[in-house]
Amino acid sequence: MLGKWFAKWLCCFALLFTGHVPAKQAEQSLYILGVVQDAGFPQIGCYQQHCLPAWQDKRLQRGAVSIALIDQKEKTKYLFEASPNLPQQLYQLSTIAPT
Numbered sequence: 001m002l003g004k005w006f007a008k009w010l011c012c013f014a015l016l017f018t019g020h021v022p023a024k025q026a027e028q029s030l031y032i033l034g035v036v037q038d039a040g041f042p043q044i045g046c047y048q049q050h051c052l053p054a055w056q057d058k059r060l061q062r063g064a065v066s067i068a069l070i071d072q073k074e075k076t077k078y079l080f081e082a083s084p085n086l087p088q089q090l091y092q093l094s095t096i097a098p099t
Contacts, residue, residue: 027073031096033089034063040085063088070097 034040041062042051054060064083071077077097083089 027071029070029072029097031068031070031093033066033068033079033092034081034083034085036062036064038064038084040064040083068093068096 041060042054047055054062063085065081066083066085066089067080068089069078069080077093077099079089079093
């Protein structure tokens with residue numbers, strides 16, 4: 001059992017560090033649900049010149065970092081990094097891989 005978990009973690013980290021994250025794999029899929037640290041972008045309470053465009057245009061906003069691993073063979077989903085954007089990220093995950 002530990003070997004299976006280790007293989008999944010190793011796969012995730014290898015893909016992240018090589019910068020190559022495929023949309024689909026044979027039995028597993030890795031999805032990036034957020035890309036910014038902490039509370040996303042723009043940061044809470046930031047009304048500086050670099051944040052204002054994102055407050056005015058939702059297309060410029062980015063969610064906090066989160067990754068989902070979906071194993072089609074085992075019919076399981078894993079979410080890494082629960083963030084302040086968790087409700088949106090869970091919705092995103094449910095549209096990608098309905099239960």
